[in-house]
Amino acid sequence: MARSLFFMASLLLFVVSMSSITATRAQLDLVGGYKPIKDIADPYIQSIGEFAVNEHNKQAKTELKFQKVISGKFQIVAGTNYHLRLTALEGTVSRTYGTLVFTDLKKENHLILFYGITN
Structure with missing residues (x-):
């Protein structure tokens, strides 16, 4: 159960990170x-x-x-x-x-x- 919760939390964090990376892609192109x-x-x-x-x-x-x-x-x-x-x-x-x-x-x-x- 603990592993399952850890996996779900990790997956959620990954999805949130990817969406913020996509949102800042235009900014990253300038750096x-x-x-x-x-x-x-x-x-x-x-x-x-x-x-x-x-x-x-x-x-x-x-x-x-x-x-x-x-x-x-x-x-x-x-x-x-x-x-x-x-x-x-x-x-x-x-x-x-x-x-x-x-x-x-x-x-x-x-x-x-x-x-x-x-x-």
Whole structure:
């Protein structure tokens, strides 16, 4: 009788686990590799690009002026990595830059990498 109850409880737990796995399958597909950002004009994505330029200016003591994010991809980890390509003014010249920004689980941004790209 005890084995039968154990078996039934185990089977019930398995069925519940499988249904929750199915429900989160779409979320699991996002974890790991980089995926393209579909709406690059999204104000949130643009704000991450602006953060990158501002943070780079503080660290490198430069005066770049953010223009816009032109492409990017993201990766979900324990937070989100955003690998963006953006344009910024250096004086009166528009230049292209690459950046990697990590947004942690508290939604705080951290500049990981900022580099120039030759046009």
